[in-house]
Amino acid sequence: xxxxxxxxxxxxxxxxxxxxxxxxxxxxxxxxxxxxxxxxxxxxxxxxxxxxxxxxxxxxxxxxxxxxxxxxxxxxxxxx
Numbered sequence: 058x059x060x061x062x063x064x065x066x067x068x069x070x071x072x073x074x075x076x077x078x079x080x081x082x083x084x085x086x087x088x089x090x091x092x093x094x095x096x097x098x099x100x101x102x103x104x105x106x107x108x109x110x111x112x113x114x115x116x117x118x119x120x121x122x123x124x125x126x127x128x129x130x131x132x133x134x135x136x137x
Contacts (some may be wrong), residue, residue, distance in 0.1 A: 061103035062123070063116035066094055077102055079120075 064077035064084070073089040077100065087106045094100050099116035100107035111119075 059103065061101045061108060063099045063111050063119050064102045064107075065116075066096055066098050066100050066107070069096060075107070077107070 062079060064079040064086075066075050066088075067078050067083070068076040069088075070076060070085065073087055073092075075086055075088045075094070075096075076083050077086050078084075079102075084102075084105075086100075086102055088094055088100070089106070091100055091107045091110055094107060094110055099111045099113055101109045101111055
């Protein structure tokens with residue numbers, strides 16, 4: 058299964074490269090597939106590539122849903 062996650066584009070660092078932030082974690086990603094994306098936009102990130110832009114409200118709803126799922130998932134226990 059593949060998962061793409063909304064992240065906030067916070068800095069352009071070069072041609073087709075940017076820094077995104079999600080939950081306090083910053084990551085460098087390629088923006089070659091979203092040439093119109095600007096700082097402050099939400100982009101969908103999959104394996105180091107921004108693959109599309111997303112409406113800010115939809116990004117917030119999606120991130121809230123991920124947060125709810127994380128809270129509802131029991132922690133995995135370590136087996137000896």
